[in-house]
Amino acid sequence: MNPFCFGSIVENEFFTDRTEELQLLKQRLDSENHIVLISPRRFGKSSLVQKVLTQIQRPHITINLQQVLHVRELAELIVREVCALYPSEKIKHLLSSFRILPTISTNMLLGTIDVTFQPNIKEDVALEDAMNLLSNVSTPEKRLIVVFDEFQEVVQIQKGLDKQLRAIMQKQKGLNYIFLGSQESMMTDIFEKKKSPFYHFGQLMHLNRIPENDFRSYVVDRLPNYVDNSPIVDSIFAFTKCHPYYTQQLSSAVWELMTYPRISEDVVEIAIQQQVREHDLDYERLWNSLNRTDRGVLRQLCFSRNPMTSRLDPSSTTYSSMKRMLKSGLLIKEDGFSIEDPFFNRWLQGYLR
Numbered sequence: 315m316n317p318f319c320f321g322s323i324v325e326n327e328f329f330t331d332r333t334e335e336l337q338l339l340k341q342r343l344d345s346e347n348h349i350v351l352i353s354p355r356r357f358g359k360s361s362l363v364q365k366v367l368t369q370i371q372r373p374h375i376t377i378n379l380q381q382v383l384h385v386r387e388l389a390e391l392i393v394r395e396v397c398a399l400y401p402s403e404k405i406k407h408l409l410s411s412f413r414i415l416p417t418i419s420t421n422m423l424l425g426t427i428d429v430t431f432q433p434n435i436k437e438d439v440a441l442e443d444a445m446n447l448l449s450n451v452s453t454p455e456k457r458l459i460v461v462f463d464e465f466q467e468v469v470q471i472q473k474g475l476d477k478q479l480r481a482i483m484q485k486q487k488g489l490n491y492i493f494l495g496s497q498e499s500m501m502t503d504i505f506e507k508k509k510s511p512f513y514h515f516g517q518l519m520h521l522n523r524i525p526e527n528d529f530r531s532y533v534v535d536r537l538p539n540y541v542d543n544s545p546i547v548d549s550i551f552a553f554t555k556c557h558p559y560y561t562q563q564l565s566s567a568v569w570e571l572m573t574y575p576r577i578s579e580d581v582v583e584i585a586i587q588q589q590v591r592e593h594d595l596d597y598e599r600l601w602n603s604l605n606r607t608d609r610g611v612l613r614q615l616c617f618s619r620n621p622m623t624s625r626l627d628p629s630s631t632t633y634s635s636m637k638r639m640l641k642s643g644l645l646i647k648e649d650g651f652s653i654e655d656p657f658f659n660r661w662l663q664g665y666l667r
């Protein structure tokens with residue numbers, strides 16, 4: 315079996331490093347504090363939180379705000395997750411005090427629960443009841459943890475939703491919230507701007523790339539070793555720069571080539587080209603969807619060896635283009651701006667040559 319895993323939450327033997335972060339998260343969850351965890355896409359937020367939750371064995375639910383279009387849907391999702399987690403006897407009693415009663419049905423075939431409120435209800439009342447359910451099911455022995463993924467969406471769903479949520483949450487005791495987000499600037503606006511209702515509501519943590527030392531031994535141990543594989547691993551890290559997802563993706567492709575047809579010469583380069591070819595159509599579509607300014611920025615970035623660090627004039631079109639591409643995840647900002655996907659970067663170099 316291929317010993318690398320990418321695209322989903324990694325657990326057990328697929329999960330590496332993050333010892334300090336795990337320790338810190340556990341400590342913080344042992345208090346009444348809430349946590350804000352920020353990183354660019356696919357750096358391992360969900361995997362890290364999943365690992366903590368498995369280790370501490372407390373009841374937990376996850377709500378992904380990207381799946382929510384209306385406040386009513388948010389209320390439904392919260393009730394649904396609580397119903398799936400706790401025995402129905404406990405929930406029935408608590409639901410009976412709801413001011414607006416949802417319809418709850420079980421799909422016997424799929425083993426899933428459906429929760430629906432009528433479309434024309436007072437959504438903020440339904441949400442308040444649903445949010446209060448969270449603190450009502452939580453007990454001092456088994457304190458509930460509520461994870462909000464892609465929390466920056468809160469400002470898009472409905473005006474004032476952030477204010478309403480904060481007003482409810484600040485009165486709640488006996489549970490922890492974890493807010494995850496991959497749009498750094500929006501997340502820091504929500505939690506660091508004085509005017510924002512969520513100003514300093516949780517302790518901020520930034521998740522970085524996995525340190526090379528640790529990640530290296532993970533890859534070395536997993537690649538075939540019928541040849542000295544350390545130069546191969548060097549080339550992998552030179553390309554992925556320790557990005558958790560892309561390192562697993564490239565290592566997986568290299569493992570396949572080294573296992574069958576047992577290629578060991580230039581294997582990383584062959585694997586990169588293979589991946590780029592496989593995504594050719596997606597990359598071309600992506601390129602065609604961009605405007606001229608975006609394309610100009612990408613052209614400049616893909617040929618430069620270092621991230622772009624120069625200060626930009628906020629009124630320039632380049633600045634707004636970079637901001638847009640940062641938001642969509644095409645660019646990543648660490649020490650400077652660079653293209654997030656190293657395979658797309660390579661595709662651009664070939665396409666624009």
Ligand SMILES: Nc1ncnc2c1ncn2[C@@H]1O[C@H](COP(=O)(O)OP(=O)(O)OP(=O)(O)O)[C@@H](O)[C@H]1O
Binds near residue numbers: 320356360558559
């Ligand atoms: N601790 C880790 N050890 C090894 N690989 C990891 C680790 N964390 C993340 N990865 C790799 O990165 C991928 C993405 O991880 P994950 O889905 O947890 O990130 P995320 O930040 O939640 O992503 P998204 O922004 O898409 O929600 C995983 O599938 C795995 O390949």
Ligand SMILES: [Mg+2]
Binds near residue numbers: 359360361463
């Ligand atoms: Mg995630």
